[in-house]
Each structure stands twice: as structure tokens, then as C-alpha cells.
Amino acid sequence: IWEQDFSAIKKHLEALKAGGVSDFRAYFAEHPEELLFCQHLTRILDVNQTAVRMYEAKDKQELIRATMQDTSQGELENGVEEMIAIATGRTSHSWEGGDETMTGRPIEIRLNWSVVPGYEDDYSRVLLTTVDITERKWAEEAVKISEERYRQTLESMMEGCQIIGFDWRYIYINDAAARQGRNTREALLNRTMMEAYPGIETTEMFATLRDCMENRVTRQIENRFTFPDGSSGWFELAIQPAPEGIFILSFDITERKRAEEALQESEKRYRLLFEDSPVALWEEDFSLVKDYLDSLKARGVIDLYEYFDLHPEALKECAAKVVILDVNKAALGMYGAGSKQELIEATLRNLTRDGLSHIVGEFAAVAEGHSLYQWEGSDETLTGEPIEVSMDWSVVPGHEQDYSRVIVTTIDITERKRSEREIQQRTGELLLINTLNDAANRGEDIETITEIFARETRNMFDCQDVAVYLLSPDGAHLEMQSSTISNSLVEQIEKFIGVTIPRIRIPVREDSYTRTLLNTPQGVISSNPAEIAAWMGEFTETTFLPNALRSAIKKILPQVLKILKINAVITIPLVSSGRTIGLLDMSTRGEFTVDDLQRVRILSHQMTAVILRKQAEASVKVHLQRITALNEIDRAITSSFDMRLSLEVLLKEVTSQLDVDAAAVLLLNPVNQSLEFVAGKGFRSAAIRQSNLRLGEGLAGRAGLERRVVHVANLHDTGVNFSRVRLLKEEEFIEYFGIPLIAKGVLKGVLEIFNRHALIPDPDWLKYLETLGGQAAIAVDNAQMFQDMQRSNQEMTIAYDATIEGWSRAMDLRDEETEGHTRRVTELSLRLAEKMGVSDQERVQMRRGALLHDIGKLGVPDNILLKPGKLTDEEWVIMRQHPTHAYEMLLPIKYLRPALDIPYAHHEKWDGTGYPRGLKGEQIPLAARIFAIVDVWDALRSDRPYRKGWEPERIREHILEQSGKHFDPQVVRAFMELMQEDPGLG
Structure with a gap:
């Protein structure tokens, strides 16, 4: 509850009206800021603690402050209507919509406010209530969802079904109801009953509907309805409350009513047509009954139901006062009586027998002065045949005071009741089928569906x-998927026998009763106790059970049957499209009929279709997972040549996709022909790592030697054949598979699969196991091949580098004056390159290029290369060709092509004046720019025949002076820093 002050809003709105605003809705649409302004004029005087809790505020002040400051989207939606209400002088307003708490949690609310009496002039005191209707809104949404689920069922019903909303609109109507109303669904939906049938609100039927709607009660009435065209019809209506309003189930009883009217007409002509009426008619006298009931009233009896319940002898006494005056031929035929007297006497006897409590309703109708009464229920003919009847009686006009003449109509409705039961059964079956499909569509598994x-x-x-x-994939046994035997009963049997009952698995043998049941597609009803006991005996004898449990059950089977009290059993194979996938077993303490068998067969067929669909979905999912797993393994194999990493990925997928406890890979050592552990997953201990088996030794050795899959269903039965007994003891493994790993016809090792419980592998599982074995073999082969190639490449690289160094030494020997030059410039170039951030791979090529930097001089004649004096211009032309000779010598050698930068370009200059190509700036490869400085540095510091080596300081000055001319300035700076870091270079 909120106490608020709207007086400022009221004044502002009146000012707007005075200024010419008449249509506030249009005004606020054009000026939304005015709406915000008006809402901020609200003053909150107080709130109660319920509002504080509802909006999750710390206290009143926080809630009031936040409400005054913030305007939610819901408040904006409500704001226009609220302002119009105030502007037009309405003293109350309500609204439903979305809001949120102080914590940001969204809620749905219903808001109502009203002006406190005495404050209507200025709206200075307004009480406002907010109710959290979030759960109601959720419920309304749930109703929408559930409504669709039942719509199809209602559509298929023969009788009329309609849902009327609280505003009297047709929310739902099926075709049968539309036909009964002489209308169409399209014409009725979303219209009110009053619009569809003018004047209906004045009828007695509508008063009953209103009572059911407002008081949420259930009623069943008969009503004569007059249509707009003047025609009429009689309908039996079953009315009950529904979340949306009321639900009406309508039966067209026009024909029955016509029969009754015919009877009344016959009464007017007294007995002219009584005898020949096709309807069973009784003429009775209730006058003595009325006198007896009047005497009870005079004695103070008010509630006849309670009185007759306490005094059954009084009920018999009252029933004995019924007088049957006559019956017609139809009644004789209906009850199989030979004469009227026989039928009358039998009927009177039945009226006073025990168990006729329904007759109290008749006497209550007499006591209350009703002239009509109707009842439906069970009866039986004089031959003892059960029938369902509809009994109506009415007082003949003129006899309302003493009830001395009452006409009773009895109609055999056995077929109608049977049809109604069939409708209920079909509805239940349809709901079950829908439930199964819904469960399947929600992704529920087969166990949940069953x-x-x-x-x-x-x-x-x-x-x-x-x-x-359900049958196992190989069809060898049946496994119980679900059972409705209560846990308490199972616990009672387990306590009785002293053994825990595992999930039941029944072997399907050719000569077994189970095989017979599976081969009987129409199903079987067994109601012979001896036959049921015999089947239970076979079941106990053949089912996969621990010996202790089987012995215990055999001993106490008679007592178990006594506890279960099974009187009849229905067994139906689960078959769809000619494929049998399992067995359905139903037991009862009562009886099963052929009709029950037929119904169960139809339902089981539907469930089988759902199961097959789920199995197909599961199969597709498994295949997709397996394909994905193979892709993961392929990626691991192709992206890494690390054998252990590839095998780890493979073993992870093996244990996951095959759903096994552990797996290991043993590699063949070709030297000693033994299988050695290399990778494993899922083991509790490290014992598997000690595996070292010769070919032919143990299960893995057999798989490798014989090159075939070795499968052992129970390792405990292998005895000495399983050489790793310690592993079996610690790990508690039961089942084993050994798969030889063969690549390109060569045995690489063995993949071992271990499981701690029995597996039931189907052909797809076994095929996938072999596929994974093939992948493992490929992983091992690839890794081994890569290791061999890596070793060969390394040996070749060493050989190449040794050859290059040999060439370098040969060139130094040719020119004694430059001996050691190549080694020095190579080492210093690599140091300078590392300082400048050149990668390891590029420095490898720089080393080869530096060693071969002057290899082109092999093409220069000795008389020029070794000339002690200065060269002539013609000789310099020849000398300057040595970089080109180097290019022509090394280019054909693919291995040395990446190392060409230094031999071909180390005489180029930064300003473009170098040779042989006259490259400029960054056109010169970085390796050549680095080497150029080191080459000049080493040449200037070395003695020559024509000069002495320079001092370090002079060399530094020369290099700095040539920065930007001969040398790259950036390389010059790095070289100078290197010389400062290592003074020994000078």
C-alpha cells in the first residue's frame, strides 16, 4: 500500500486543459516529455512494509527515493491512462503490467489507486495498492501451453466441447459443438454468447452457466435451446470450471426428448399409445411415499440423505410404499419379462433390496416438490443381464399435489455408456501417445519413455x-527396461530372500517360452495360475542372476507368487514394421479381456515406434560422435608428430566412445620382438606400465602374433593365459579385447581394451573398435616415420654444413693474406644479427652465406686475385664480377638458395653506388647490409701487402663517416653498440 499526493499533477493537467488541451492521449504522444514531467510531480507520502518487501528494498526511504527518481517502462505504459483518469476526474484507476524490484528482478503487478473520500477536489491523498501477479501470469502462460496439448483430443471427440471465458467469449469450440449450435467455429470464436445468440442471457440455462462461472461449481443439466431461426433442440450439458472460465461438454439429446414428449402426448390421450410406445414406460403411484416423507418432515427430519444413511430400515419402508400401476410392452421387452405382473413384482422386490442408496435422490425430489426427476445408473434384467439405464419420471399434470400418477421412462443406455467409456479410453490412449511423443521431443531417453x-x-x-x-542388439537376451513394481515391494522381496535383485536379463533361447512369446505377434493372455507359475519357474531358471539369488528365488517362488497375487498376465511382443525389439508384460490380480489385449497391442505399437525413433536418434548421435572423435584423432595425428600426444588423444576417444573403463597401447620393439607399454588411460594403478610381453606371450602377444582381435568375455576364466595376474587383481577387470596395430602390412603394436563389467558389443561397436585400432596404427607409423625422417634430415644438414666449411677453408688457403677472415666475419655477423633481432632460422642461412661470401672469387684468375699491388681498371672489372660468379654458382643448388643474400649483395652500398646491381637502401637484403660492415671492419683491421691494418678508433670513425653512404645507419648504430659492449672487438 502506498499513500501518494497527486495534487500537483491535478493542477498541471487543469492548466493544460485551460490552455486548450482536450485530447490528452494525442497530446502526450506528441509531447512524451510532458508525460515524464507529470509523473515526476507525484509525491509519495508513505509505503507499508509489504511494499518494501515486495520491491526488495532495504527500507521505506530507499523505495520512495528510487520510485521518485526512476520511471520504468511499465510506468510509462500506464502513465497516459493514469493522466487521462486524473484529468477527467475519475477517482480510481487500475492497470496490469511489468515492473522490476530494486534488485532488478522483473515482476508482473496489478496496480489500483483511489482518491481518499474528502480529497476528490485536489487529489492530495490517494491510496495505491500493488499486487505481485507474476505467478498468476506464469500460470496463464502454462495454461496456453497445456491448452494446445488437449486441443487435438477435444477435436476428435464425437460430443460438443467448448470453453467460455470469464467475459462470456468463446475461447474454444470443436466442430461437434459448432454443429450443435447451428453455427461454425469461425463465426463463434472470440464472440460472446450474447452476440452469437441474442437473448440467451435471460434463459435459465445462462443462469446455471453464470452460477458455475462465478461460484466455480460443477453442474449437469438438460436444456431446451431455441435458435435464432426459431428451431429448437435439447442438450445435456456437463459444465465445470476451467482456468479460462467454464468448460461445457454437450450431448444432443433432442431425439431422447422427443421420445419423452411423445410419451407426454400419449398421456394426454391417456393410454391410447402407452402400450405401443417404443420407450419403456411405467405408471406409478408415489402418494404413499409422499405421505411417509411428509410425516418425516413433521417429525423434524430435514436432511433425508443423512436420515436414511443412519436408518436404512426406514429407506426400505419408504421404498415399499411405491405402487406400480402399469408397465408397457417396451418395458417387458427391455427387462425380459414374460408378463406385466412378473416385471412389477420383480421391480418391487428390487426397490427394497440392500444397496439402492440412489433411490434416496428420488425420495428427496418428492419431498422437495419436484415434478421431474432423472437418474442414470446400473440395473439388470430379470435374466440377470447387466444394463445401463436412464430413468426419468414426471408427475402427470393435475397430480402435482399427491403424486398419485407418475410416468417413469426407462431407456437402455448401455450402448451409449459403452461409447462414453470408449471415448474416455480413447482419450486416455491419445493422451498417453501425446505424452510419449512429448517426452521423445523433449529429448528424454528410452528408459524414461518406457x-x-x-x-x-x-x-x-x-x-x-x-x-x-528390450532385446539386446544381438537378440540374445531381453533386458528389463522399466517396471512399475513399487520399490517397497522389491525391498520386501529382497528382505525376504536376503539378496539384492539386479536388473533382470533373460536369455532368449530357441526352445524357451520367451522365444514363443516373442514369436506370437498378436500377444497372449495367461490366466491359468499353473501356467503362470511354470513361466515364472523358467524365468528364474534361465535369467542372468547370481547363483545365490537364483537358488533363493527358486526356494521361495511360491511365497513370491503369493505376495504378488498374480491372476492374469498379458504378454505382447513389441513389433513395428515387422521388427521385434522387445516384450511388454502386464500382470493383474483381476482379469484381462480380449478387448484389453487389443488396446494394449495398439498402445505398445505406438510406444515401439517411439522407441525405434529414439534408437535411431541415438544411433545417429553415436555415429556423429564417433565421426567427430575420428576427426579429433586425425587432427592430433596430422598436427603433431609427438607419438605420445597422439596416443593420449586416441585413448581418450577410445574410452569415451566405446564406453570402456581402460585402454592401453603396447608398441613392438623390433630388436627383441617384444611388446612394451607406451600409453594408457583409465587404470587405477601403475601396474600396466610394467607390461613387456614377447610376441605370442599372453593375450596381447597372441593378438600381435596371430594378427587378429583377441576377445575374452571373462578374464577370470583365462587362468594362466592372462600373464598379468597382478593387473587383473588390482584393477578388477572382467572383459578384454586385444587389437593388433598393423600399418602398411607391418605390425606396430597392440591396442588393449579393459572393462570392469560385462560388455554387450554390437557389430557397429566391434567395427568401430577395429577402426580405432587402424587409427592407432597410423598414429604410431606416422610418428616413427617422422622420427626416421628427422634423423635423416639432421644427418644431411650436418653433411651440407661440413661441405660448406670445407669450401670456405679452401678459399682461405688460396688467399693466404685473408686466412681466418671468413671465420671471423662469420662469427661477428651472427652476433650483430642476433642483436638486431634476426630469427634463428635466418641466422642459419646468414652463417652459410657468410662462409661462402667470397666463393665467387674462384672465378677470378690468380694473377688478379693474388696481385700484390693495386689493380688496374680492367682488372677491377673482372674482380667486381665475383658476386655474380657466386650467384651463378650457388643458384642451381636448391639447399643454398636462401643463403645467396650475402655472396650476391655484400658489395652493394646504401647510397646505390655498390656492385654488381647498384641496389639502394632497403633494396639491399638485411643480411648483406649487416655483413658489409663486418667485412669492412675485418679488412681494415688486417694487414695487407700494400698497407698496415688500421687502429680501432680510425676504423670506427671511417664506419661512422660512411653511415648513410656505404652502410645502413641502423646497422651502424647496432654495430657501435656491440663494440661498446665488447671492447675486445676493437
Whole structure:
């Protein structure tokens, strides 16, 4: 509850009206800022603690302050209507919409405010309430979802179904109801009953509908309805509350009513047509009954139901006062009586027998002065045949005071009731089918789907247990998928026998009763106790059970049967499109009929289709996962030549996709022909790492030697054949697979699979296992091949580098004056390159280029190369050709092409005046620019025949002077820093 002051808003709106604003909706649409301004004029005087809690505020002040400052989207939506209400002088307003708490949590609210009496002039005190209707809104959304689920069921019903909203609009109507109303669904939906049928609101039927709508009660009435065209029809209406309003189930009983009217007409002519009426008619006298009931009233009896319940002898006494005056031929035929007297006497006897509590309703109608009464229920003919009847009686006009003449109509509605039960059954079956499909569409697994089916089927047939068994992929056994036997009953049996009952697995042998049941597509009803006991005996004898449990069950089987009290069993194979996938078993303490068998067969067919669909989906999912896993393995193999990494990925996918506990890879050592552990996953201990088996030794050795998959279903049965007994003891493995790893016809090793419980491998599983073995072999082969290639490449690289160094030494020997020059400039060039951030791979090529930098001089004649004096211009032309000779010598050698930068360009200059190509600036490769400085540095500091070596300081000055001319300035700076860091270079 909020106490607020709207007086400022009121004044502002009145000022706007005085200024000519008449249409506030249009005004606020054009001036939204005015709407915000008006809302901020609100003053909040107080709020209660409920509002504080509802909006998750710390205290009142925080809530008031936040509400005054912030305007939510919901408040904007409400604001225009609220301002119009104030402007037009309305003293109350309500709204529903979205809001949010102080913590930001969205909520749905209903807001109502009203002006406090006495403050209507200035709106200075307004009480406002907000109600959290979030859950109601959620419920409304849930209703929308559930409504669609039942729509199809309602559409298929023969009788009329309609849902009327609280505003009397048709929310839903099926075709049958539309036809009954002489209308169409399209013409009725979203219209009110009053619009569709003018004047209906004045009828007694509408008053009943209003009572059901407003008081949320259930009613069943018969009503004569007059249509707009003047025609009429009679309808039996079952009315009950629905979340949206009321639900009406309508039966067209016009024909029945016509029969009754015919009877009344016959009464007017007294007995002219009584005898020949096709309807069973009784003429009775209730006058003594009325006198008896009047005497009870006089004695103070008010509630006849309670009185007759406490005094059953009084009920018999009252019933004995019924007098049957006559019956017609139809009544004789309906009840199989030979004469009227026989039928009358039998009927009077039945009126006073025990168990006729329904007759109290008739007597209550008499006591209350009703002239009409109707009842439906069970009866039986004189031959004992059960029938369903609809009994109506009415007082003959003129006899309303004493009830001395009452006409009773009895109609055999056995077929109608049977049809109604069939409709209920079909509706239940459709709902079950929809439930199964919904569960499948939600992604529920097969076990959940079968549990739903078993539970709903047990409820539908009111039986003791429903169990679903599915065949294993190889068809060798049935495994219980679900059962409705209560946990308490299972615990009772387990306590009785002293052994825990595992999930049941039944072998399917050719000569077994189970095989017979699977081969009987129409299903079987067993109601012979001896036959049921015999089947239970075979079941106990053949089912996969621990010996202790089997012995215990055999001993106490009679007591178990006594506990279960099974009287009849339905067994139906689960078949779809000619494929049998399992067995459905239903047991009851009552009886099963052929009709039950037929219904269960239809339902089981639907469930089988759902199961097959889920199995297909699961198969597709498994295949997709396996393909993805193979892709992951392929990626691991191709992206890394690390064998252990590839095998780790492979073993992870092996254990995951095959759903096994552990896996290992043993590699063949070709030297001693033994299998040695290299990788494993899923083991509890490190014992597997000690695996070292010769070919032919143990299970893995057999798989490798014989080059075939070795499978052992139970390792405990292998005895000495399993050489790693310690591994078996610590790991508790049961089942084993050994897969030889063969690549290009060569055995690489063995993939081992271990599991701690029995596996049931299908052909796809085994095929995928072999595929994974092939992948493992490829991974091992690739890794080994890469290791061999890596070793060969390394040896070749060493040989190449040794050859290059030999060439370098040969050139130094040819020119004694430059001996050691190549080694020095190579080492210093690499140091300078590292300082400048040149990568390791590029420095490898720089080293080769530096060693071969003067290899082109092999093409220069000795008389020029070794000339002690200065060269002539013609000789310099020849000398300057040595970089080109180097290029022509090294280019054909693919291995040395990346090293050409220094031999071909180390005489180029930064300003473009170098040779042989006259490259300029960064056109010169960086390796050549680095080497050029080092080459000049070493040449100037070395003695020559024609000069002495320079002092370090003079060399530095020369290099700095040539920066930007001969040398790259950036390389010059790096070289000078290097010389400062290592003074020994000078």
C-alpha cells in the first residue's frame, strides 16, 4: 500500500486543459516529455512494509527515493491512462503490467489507486495498492501451453466441447459443438454468447452457466435451446470450471426428448399409445411415499440423505410404499419379462433390496416438490443381464399435489455408456501417445519413455505391474527396461530372500517360452495360475542372476507368487514394421479381456515406434560422435608428430566412445620382438606400465602374433593365459579385447581394451573398435616415420654444413693474406644479427652465406686475385664480377638458395653506388647490409701487402663517416653498440 499526493499533477493537467488541451492521449504522444514531467510531480507520502518487501528494498526511504527518481517502462505504459483518469476526474484507476524490484528482478503487478473520500477536489491523498501477479501470469502462460496439448483430443471427440471465458467469449469450440449450435467455429470464436445468440442471457440455462462461472461449481443439466431461426433442440450439458472460465461438454439429446414428449402426448390421450410406445414406460403411484416423507418432515427430519444413511430400515419402508400401476410392452421387452405382473413384482422386490442408496435422490425430489426427476445408473434384467439405464419420471399434470400418477421412462443406455467409456479410453490412449511423443521431443531417453508408458498403462488398466523388456542388439537376451513394481515391494522381496535383485536379463533361447512369446505377434493372455507359475519357474531358471539369488528365488517362488497375487498376465511382443525389439508384460490380480489385449497391442505399437525413433536418434548421435572423435584423432595425428600426444588423444576417444573403463597401447620393439607399454588411460594403478610381453606371450602377444582381435568375455576364466595376474587383481577387470596395430602390412603394436563389467558389443561397436585400432596404427607409423625422417634430415644438414666449411677453408688457403677472415666475419655477423633481432632460422642461412661470401672469387684468375699491388681498371672489372660468379654458382643448388643474400649483395652500398646491381637502401637484403660492415671492419683491421691494418678508433670513425653512404645507419648504430659492449672487438 502506498499513500501518494497527486495534487500537483491535478493542477498541471487543469492548466493544460485551460490552455486548450482536450485530447490528452494525442497530446502526450506528441509531447512524451510532458508525460515524464507529470509523473515526476507525484509525491509519495508513505509505503507499508509489504511494499518494501515486495520491491526488495532495504527500507521505506530507499523505495520512495528510487520510485521518485526512476520511471520504468511499465510506468510509462500506464502513465497516459493514469493522466487521462486524473484529468477527467475519475477517482480510481487500475492497470496490469511489468515492473522490476530494486534488485532488478522483473515482476508482473496489478496496480489500483483511489482518491481518499474528502480529497476528490485536489487529489492530495490517494491510496495505491500493488499486487505481485507474476505467478498468476506464469500460470496463464502454462495454461496456453497445456491448452494446445488437449486441443487435438477435444477435436476428435464425437460430443460438443467448448470453453467460455470469464467475459462470456468463446475461447474454444470443436466442430461437434459448432454443429450443435447451428453455427461454425469461425463465426463463434472470440464472440460472446450474447452476440452469437441474442437473448440467451435471460434463459435459465445462462443462469446455471453464470452460477458455475462465478461460484466455480460443477453442474449437469438438460436444456431446451431455441435458435435464432426459431428451431429448437435439447442438450445435456456437463459444465465445470476451467482456468479460462467454464468448460461445457454437450450431448444432443433432442431425439431422447422427443421420445419423452411423445410419451407426454400419449398421456394426454391417456393410454391410447402407452402400450405401443417404443420407450419403456411405467405408471406409478408415489402418494404413499409422499405421505411417509411428509410425516418425516413433521417429525423434524430435514436432511433425508443423512436420515436414511443412519436408518436404512426406514429407506426400505419408504421404498415399499411405491405402487406400480402399469408397465408397457417396451418395458417387458427391455427387462425380459414374460408378463406385466412378473416385471412389477420383480421391480418391487428390487426397490427394497440392500444397496439402492440412489433411490434416496428420488425420495428427496418428492419431498422437495419436484415434478421431474432423472437418474442414470446400473440395473439388470430379470435374466440377470447387466444394463445401463436412464430413468426419468414426471408427475402427470393435475397430480402435482399427491403424486398419485407418475410416468417413469426407462431407456437402455448401455450402448451409449459403452461409447462414453470408449471415448474416455480413447482419450486416455491419445493422451498417453501425446505424452510419449512429448517426452521423445523433449529429448528424454528410452528408459524414461518406457517408465512413463509403464506407469500410465498400469493406471489406465488398473493392473498390478507393467514391465518393458528390450532385446539386446544381438537378440540374445531381453533386458528389463522399466517396471512399475513399487520399490517397497522389491525391498520386501529382497528382505525376504536376503539378496539384492539386479536388473533382470533373460536369455532368449530357441526352445524357451520367451522365444514363443516373442514369436506370437498378436500377444497372449495367461490366466491359468499353473501356467503362470511354470513361466515364472523358467524365468528364474534361465535369467542372468547370481547363483545365490537364483537358488533363493527358486526356494521361495511360491511365497513370491503369493505376495504378488498374480491372476492374469498379458504378454505382447513389441513389433513395428515387422521388427521385434522387445516384450511388454502386464500382470493383474483381476482379469484381462480380449478387448484389453487389443488396446494394449495398439498402445505398445505406438510406444515401439517411439522407441525405434529414439534408437535411431541415438544411433545417429553415436555415429556423429564417433565421426567427430575420428576427426579429433586425425587432427592430433596430422598436427603433431609427438607419438605420445597422439596416443593420449586416441585413448581418450577410445574410452569415451566405446564406453570402456581402460585402454592401453603396447608398441613392438623390433630388436627383441617384444611388446612394451607406451600409453594408457583409465587404470587405477601403475601396474600396466610394467607390461613387456614377447610376441605370442599372453593375450596381447597372441593378438600381435596371430594378427587378429583377441576377445575374452571373462578374464577370470583365462587362468594362466592372462600373464598379468597382478593387473587383473588390482584393477578388477572382467572383459578384454586385444587389437593388433598393423600399418602398411607391418605390425606396430597392440591396442588393449579393459572393462570392469560385462560388455554387450554390437557389430557397429566391434567395427568401430577395429577402426580405432587402424587409427592407432597410423598414429604410431606416422610418428616413427617422422622420427626416421628427422634423423635423416639432421644427418644431411650436418653433411651440407661440413661441405660448406670445407669450401670456405679452401678459399682461405688460396688467399693466404685473408686466412681466418671468413671465420671471423662469420662469427661477428651472427652476433650483430642476433642483436638486431634476426630469427634463428635466418641466422642459419646468414652463417652459410657468410662462409661462402667470397666463393665467387674462384672465378677470378690468380694473377688478379693474388696481385700484390693495386689493380688496374680492367682488372677491377673482372674482380667486381665475383658476386655474380657466386650467384651463378650457388643458384642451381636448391639447399643454398636462401643463403645467396650475402655472396650476391655484400658489395652493394646504401647510397646505390655498390656492385654488381647498384641496389639502394632497403633494396639491399638485411643480411648483406649487416655483413658489409663486418667485412669492412675485418679488412681494415688486417694487414695487407700494400698497407698496415688500421687502429680501432680510425676504423670506427671511417664506419661512422660512411653511415648513410656505404652502410645502413641502423646497422651502424647496432654495430657501435656491440663494440661498446665488447671492447675486445676493437
